[in-house]
Amino acid sequence: VQLLESGGASIQAGGSLRLSCEASGFTFASYAINWVRQAPGRGLEWVAEISGTGSSTYYAGSVEGRFTISRDNFKKTVFLQMDSLRAEDTAVYYCAKSLTTEWLGGYFDYWGQGTLVTVSS
């Protein structure tokens, strides 16, 4: 199993950015994928989840209405569209695979290496 994030960058507050997470080594369409972020020197914060089919999505309150998670099962890729970025969105963003196909909102058994988003005010 491999997850490879890309798209991180330095950007001004108010701007937009799209992160990608390319997956391999498992039946991609069967598993929910999550984004989890970690601000410098801080703990982990769950950001969003998308179900295997893409029909269900969930967001943390801090990003709801500004971020959109989506997926392309043919390309085995999950996206995180981030709009109206704020300084407090500065973090390493990880994508993470759900442990099981049985339920949503679970645990994360594989993580990517992360991509850094820096938002300057």
Next chain:
Amino acid sequence: EIVLTQSPATLSLSPGESATLSCRASQSVSSSLAWYQQKPGQAPSLLIYDSTTRAPGIPGRFSGDGSGTDFTLTITNLEPEDFAVYHCQQRGRWPLTFGGGTAVEMK
């Protein structure tokens, strides 16, 4: 949202000693709690889920306990590679939340 409070923030121990880490939830999450290990510059890795189940490949010196609001991760006979930050995470209710982490550092 459910707030997870981890204690202590830092634990200073020597190899061979045992570590006991606590995670307390602001509301019951039943047994829906996981523990992750994170080493500097690396992504977290899953250690324990459903409070007590070790993830594949995790050695037996790692054990989890608890239900409701109080959970414990115990690491017996600390190995040098166990010095890291440990995070708890609940899936009892949306939104999913993590604790602030406990750093296990070498004395």
